[in-house]
Amino acid sequence: MDAQYNPRTVEEVFRDYKGRRNGLARALTTDVEEFFRQCDPEKENLCLYGFPNEHWEVNLPAEEVPPELPEPALGINFARDGMQEKDWLSMVAVHSDAWLLSVAFYFGARFGFDKSDRKRLFGMINELPTIFDVVSGKSKTKAPTNNNHSNSKSKSNNKMQKTSEPRAKQPKPQLKEEDHEDEAPDAGEDGGGAAGGGGGGEEHGDTLCGACGDNYGQDEFWIGCDMCEKWFHGKCVKITPAKAEHIKQYKCPSCMGANGGGSGSNKRARPSS
Secondary structure: OOOOOOOOOHHHHHHHHHHHHHHHHHHOOOOHHHHHHHOOOOOOOOEEEEOOOOOEEEEOOOOOOOOOOOOOOOOHHHHHHHOOHHHHHHHHHHHHHHHHHHHHHHHHHHOOOOHHHHHHHHHHHHOOOOHHHHHHOOOOOHHHHHHHHHHHHHHHHHHHHHHHHHHHHOOOOOOOHHHHHHHHHHHHHOOOOOOOOOOOOOOHHHOEOOOOOOEOOOOOOEEEOOOOOOEEEOOOOOOOHHHHOOOOOOOOHHHHHHHOOOOOOOOEEEOOO
């Protein structure tokens, strides 16, 4: 290999690191077809080496024990056909990053780098994208990702505000019996009764679940269908309060089967507490 190459200063070690890194990155990106071909699982344990001159090589590990330099991951070829190619390349990239650091700090230890030298060396190394970043594409999309995340976050906040407004405007059945009188106008507003078997102006305390037929309980979560205006226990239609937060329009199982998709007003959920 290149065991005789011995950089002695922080700058020299960094140049060594950068050259090896560039060679390994090239093997896993622009030269990936040739790299893939050389990693034949039928061969013996193979390693991927990077050199200071930005070249790379797939070869057997060094014969001497222990070797002059730390060795790369052994047997990378055995996993080639047992994984998705993208996953395999990412795995090799991670091991290559670890090897580069071990070689750089081997030189640092051998030539007596003190705390400040080691910190400076790592700082210089850390300014470069890792090989894994290059292989996975993270180094190319870092800035756009931040912008997209910001836009996505803004859109998410707007969406949450929109879905929360209907809940505030139509609190629907209250849980306290003394508030039942306030609930009757809401039932009329929704156009003809809140529950199957419940009748037009019937109070929500007498509302029956459209699935099981039981009465509304103060400690239970209910949700109203925007199509048939029936109310259901959340557990009967497998809807939780958390899931209801993300439903813009709720259709009960019967309406889903009869009407399919579509759009309409926001869902109405009766809180469980």
